[in-house]
Amino acid sequence: MADTVKLTIDGHEVHAPAGMLVIDAAKLAGIEIPAFCYYEGLTLQAACRMCLVEVEKMPKLMTACTLPVAEGLVVRTETPQVAAARKYMLEFLLTNHPLDCPVCDKGGECELQDMAFRYGAGESRYNETKVHTPEKQYSPVVFFDAPRCILCYRCVRICNEGMGVNALGVVERGAVSEIAPNHGDHLECDECGACIDICPVGALTSGIYRYQTRPWEMTHVGTICTHCSDGCKTTLGTRNDRILRGNNRDRSGINGEFLCIKGRYGFDFYDHPDRLQAPLMRVNGKLEEVSWAQALAAVAEKFKQTIGAGTFGIVGSNHTTNEENYYLQKFARSVLGTNNIDHHRTGDVVTLVDALSGKSGALATVADLCERKAFLVLGADLALEHPLLSYQIRANYRHHQAHVYVVTPKAVREDKYAAATMRGRDYESLRDKLKAQPELVILFDDSYQGGELRKLVDFGESLGIPVRYVCLVDYANSRGAIDMGLTPELLPGYQPSGQSGLHLDEMLAAELSVLWVVGANPLENAARKSGFLVVQDLFLTETALQADIVLPAACAYEKNGTVTSGTGEVQRLKRAIETMGAKPDLEIIGFIAREMGAAAALGPWTPDAVFEEIRKNVRGYDVAMPALSTGGAAQTMPVNGRVAVPGPAGLVRSDRNGLFASGTLGRYSKVLNSVLESRLSR
Amino acid sequence: MTFSPQLEARFAKLLESYPAGRQRAAMIPMLLYAQDEIGSVTDELVEEVAQRVGVTPLQVNEVVSYYSMLHREARGKYHVQVCTNISCLLHDADQLLEHTCQKLGIENHGVTPDGQFSIEEVECMGACSWAPAIQVNYDYHHFVTPEKLDRLLDGLRKKQ
Numbered sequence: 001m002a003d004t005v006k007l008t009i010d011g012h013e014v015h016a017p018a019g020m021l022v023i024d025a026a027k028l029a030g031i032e033i034p035a036f037c038y039y040e041g042l043t044l045q046a047a048c049r050m051c052l053v054e055v056e057k058m059p060k061l062m063t064a065c066t067l068p069v070a071e072g073l074v075v076r077t078e079t080p081q082v083a084a085a086r087k088y089m090l091e092f093l094l095t096n097h098p099l100d101c102p103v104c105d106k107g108g109e110c111e112l113q114d115m116a117f118r119y120g121a122g123e124s125r126y127n128e129t130k131v132h133t134p135e136k137q138y139s140p141v142v143f144f145d146a147p148r149c150i151l152c153y154r155c156v157r158i159c160n161e162g163m164g165v166n167a168l169g170v171v172e173r174g175a176v177s178e179i180a181p182n183h184g185d186h187l188e189c190d191e192c193g194a195c196i197d198i199c200p201v202g203a204l205t206s207g208i209y210r211y212q213t214r215p216w217e218m219t220h221v222g223t224i225c226t227h228c229s230d231g232c233k234t235t236l237g238t239r240n241d242r243i244l245r246g247n248n249r250d251r252s253g254i255n256g257e258f259l260c261i262k263g264r265y266g267f268d269f270y271d272h273p274d275r276l277q278a279p280l281m282r283v284n285g286k287l288e289e290v291s292w293a294q295a296l297a298a299v300a301e302k303f304k305q306t307i308g309a310g311t312f313g314i315v316g317s318n319h320t321t322n323e324e325n326y327y328l329q330k331f332a333r334s335v336l337g338t339n340n341i342d343h344h345r346t347g348d349v350v351t352l353v354d355a356l357s358g359k360s361g362a363l364a365t366v367a368d369l370c371e372r373k374a375f376l377v378l379g380a381d382l383a384l385e386h387p388l389l390s391y392q393i394r395a396n397y398r399h400h401q402a403h404v405y406v407v408t409p410k411a412v413r414e415d416k417y418a419a420a421t422m423r424g425r426d427y428e429s430l431r432d433k434l435k436a437q438p439e440l441v442i443l444f445d446d447s448y449q450g451g452e453l454r455k456l457v458d459f460g461e462s463l464g465i466p467v468r469y470v471c472l473v474d475y476a477n478s479r480g481a482i483d484m485g486l487t488p489e490l491l492p493g494y495q496p497s498g499q500s501g502l503h504l505d506e507m508l509a510a511e512l513s514v515l516w517v518v519g520a521n522p523l524e525n526a527a528r529k530s531g532f533l534v535v536q537d538l539f540l541t542e543t544a545l546q547a548d549i550v551l552p553a554a555c556a557y558e559k560n561g562t563v564t565s566g567t568g569e570v571q572r573l574k575r576a577i578e579t580m581g582a583k584p585d586l587e588i589i590g591f592i593a594r595e596m597g598a599a600a601a602l603g604p605w606t607p608d609a610v611f612e613e614i615r616k617n618v619r620g621y622d623v624a625m626p627a628l629s630t631g632g633a634a635q636t637m638p639v640n641g642r643v644a645v646p647g648p649a650g651l652v653r654s655d656r657n658g659l660f661a662s663g664t665l666g667r668y669s670k671v672l673n674s675v676l677e678s679r680l681s682r
Numbered sequence: 683m684t685f686s687p688q689l690e691a692r693f694a695k696l697l698e699s700y701p702a703g704r705q706r707a708a709m710i711p712m713l714l715y716a717q718d719e720i721g722s723v724t725d726e727l728v729e730e731v732a733q734r735v736g737v738t739p740l741q742v743n744e745v746v747s748y749y750s751m752l753h754r755e756a757r758g759k760y761h762v763q764v765c766t767n768i769s770c771l772l773h774d775a776d777q778l779l780e781h782t783c784q785k786l787g788i789e790n791h792g793v794t795p796d797g798q799f800s801i802e803e804v805e806c807m808g809a810c811s812w813a814p815a816i817q818v819n820y821d822y823h824h825f826v827t828p829e830k831l832d833r834l835l836d837g838l839r840k841k842q
Contacts, residue, residue, distance in 0.1 A: 174749070182738065
């Protein structure tokens with residue numbers, strides 16, 4: 001077969017790759033063929049009949065979404081016959097479709113509205129009674145309004161093929177057929193909401209967004225989800241400093257339009273009633289609200305007294321931005337004069353970086369997961385802990401039949417299509433099978449660290465094929481926290497800090513003069529030992545409750561900056577809303593520095609200025625700005641030499657958050673809790 | 683779920699009849715045969731068939747709810763299906779249906795209290811040349827008149 005074929009669409013000569021469908025070939029020529037059921041990347045359905053076109057020498061109209069291009073094909077998309085077919089198809093779709101557009105969530109961004117506007121008839125000839133059934137709630141997230149459904153099967157396919165969950169189907173027949181959930185009257189699924197976003201009409205709506213706003217009243221801000229480390233872009237729809245929805249229908253970002261429940265709906269912690277909106281100071285043993293000026297002055301005073309006279313400990317966060325992490329460690333090292341700085345490590349990135357020293361292109365990107373030929377998944381239940389990575393590998397198998405090898409302690413979703421599955425850790429017995437692959441990506445969780453991880457990399461390198469690695473970490477900026485030197489032994493860019501300070505566990509156990517916790521909850525199950533405790537957080541966590549001063553921090557959706565995903569891809573956070581009283585951690589740290597008279601030494605505390613410094617000083621972060629500033633991702637590659645200081649053993653502990661958990665933050669998300677509660681009540 | 687040895691043997695043969703990986707093709711005949719044996723398609727049967735052919739119960743349910751010859755409710759021992767499609771209708775099939783209902787004292791889609799008879803109005807059964815036609819379980823009856831129908835039903839009732 002020739003690589004490209006020549007065909008004619010509406011008189012234009014089009015050169016399209018062999019095997020391409022006419023509907024896509026038309027797009028190449030700038031001709032739009034309307035369709036509801038056709039969806040790039042999913043199986044073909046040919047259910048909606050909107051894409052009918054005239055093809056020369058074919059007796060009937062053909063569906064452009066199932067017709068592959070052929071040499072010399074002559075297609076016409078705008079003939080009277082085609083126009084009539086489209087009009088009649090829309091008339092059929094509208095026979096039972098309710099005209100409740102004025103109150104429908106989808107009104108204004110509805111594909112059926114758009115098509116009726118462009119191709120439909122201005123009036124209806126149907127004067128029978130419409131079939132109507134009341135709407136149903138399938139889960140805390142998913143509502144279904146059957147009469148609005150046009151049976152395009154997009155939701156069924158995205159759930160079966162995209163998510164691998166098989167939670168939706170179509171039951172009954174003809175005018176009464178409808179979308180049904182997998183467990184009688186309710187859904188048991190990932191609650192990701194992909195079915196809702198992919199619905200061309202308002203048949204599937206979400207419990208979070210429904211009846212909140214008209215779509216055109218929102219402002220849309222593309223930012224990065226703050227929950228897990230997969231780095232999905234979520235486009236937040238906001239109005240009056242409130243986030244109303246998250247989705248990624250424009251397919252920008254490394255995740256395309258994929259999002260799990262956390263990215264789509266898990267933003268709702270920002271307006272939790274427990275959200276801190278004023279600084280708190282311990283007065284007579286009780287935390288009382290004070291002004292920012294009072295709180296900052298008190299912190300600066302305490303810090304100044306302690307320099308040279310006492311000991312500091314600083315605990316950084318897995319959620320704060322690279323700029324905040326960089327600025328925090330600079331503050332700690334140059335102003336407070338200590339290397340006692342650490343964070344909760346969730347994957348052994350340090351050992352991986354060291355073991356891969358001298359190699360380039362050894363870290364996989366999210367795009368690699370959809371393109372490489374073979375995968376070895378070690379330890380993690382990807383579908384629950386890293387849903388985007390799981391989605392990518394599933395898509396890879398669907399489109400390119402990738403070979404997936406699974407070595408995990410328990411059954412995982414990947415088992416279903418894996419080339420080989422094994423319970424336990426004996427990946428070495430797969431040596432021969434892996435050696436036969438042209439290339440490999442190895443994904444491993446925190447159960448592979450230290451010596452075990454070095455053994456794994458040795459194994460990978462001994463296969464004699466190109467191998468790339470993904471060290472799975474838990475949170476939105478877990479990777480960035482290590483890259484930015486939130487560790488006692490390493491400076492930003494994995495440079496040795498000279499004299500190592502105390503590690504996280506040591507700091508919590510030591511009787512330090514001052515412990516400063518920025519966006520973390522290390523004292524969740526422990527009592528404080530330090531003389532003075534300063535906490536920056538969104539909520540009164542177990543750690544904040546024990547503090548002397550609590551400073552209310554802005555969440556990721558309320559600030560600018562950059563974060564680095566688990567695959568090492570740097571992306572930009574963009575402020576979507578502001579919450580009264582809370583300040584971004586970078587600003588808080590800057591204000592403390594100013595109060596102490598140390599601001600000049602640290603430099604300006606604006607995200608752009610700090611990122612410029614990071615680009616200049618941190619190994620691997622000299623990324624191209626155009627990609628980043630237009631909302632894209634750039635992979636950092638910190639490896640080019642040995643890491644002089646080995647990471648201490650036992651500090652790497654993953655929280656193993658499932659789909660409905662997200663560390664301390666997850667506790668404050670209404671939607672995540674409502675799903676958990678609805679399952680418990682059953 | 684356990685079935686009779688004959689049905690199990692039939693299932694085994696069915697599953698072998700399709701190429702490897704295409705066992706889901708056996709779904710419809712399995713459901714039909716099992717329905718004949720246990721009277722209706724129960725939730726338990728849906729789960730069982732799903733597991734045997736390697737699909738989700740929802741996918742089996744999609745099929746069951748689509749095809750009218752698969753039914754979730756129990757029917758009578760003799761399921762009387764009266765065609766009212768065009769050829770039969772031209773031969774007064776509508777009156778024949780009404781007569782059947784009166785004779786058995788139940789409505790369309792109903793089952794007699796003793797569980798012996800049920801009625802269903804059906805679409806064309808491909809017996810137009812012998813209209814009006816009815817089907818009782820798998821048996822066809824041609825050129826049916828109210829009198830012929832009475833004799834047939836009385837005969838079946840005696841057979842019990």
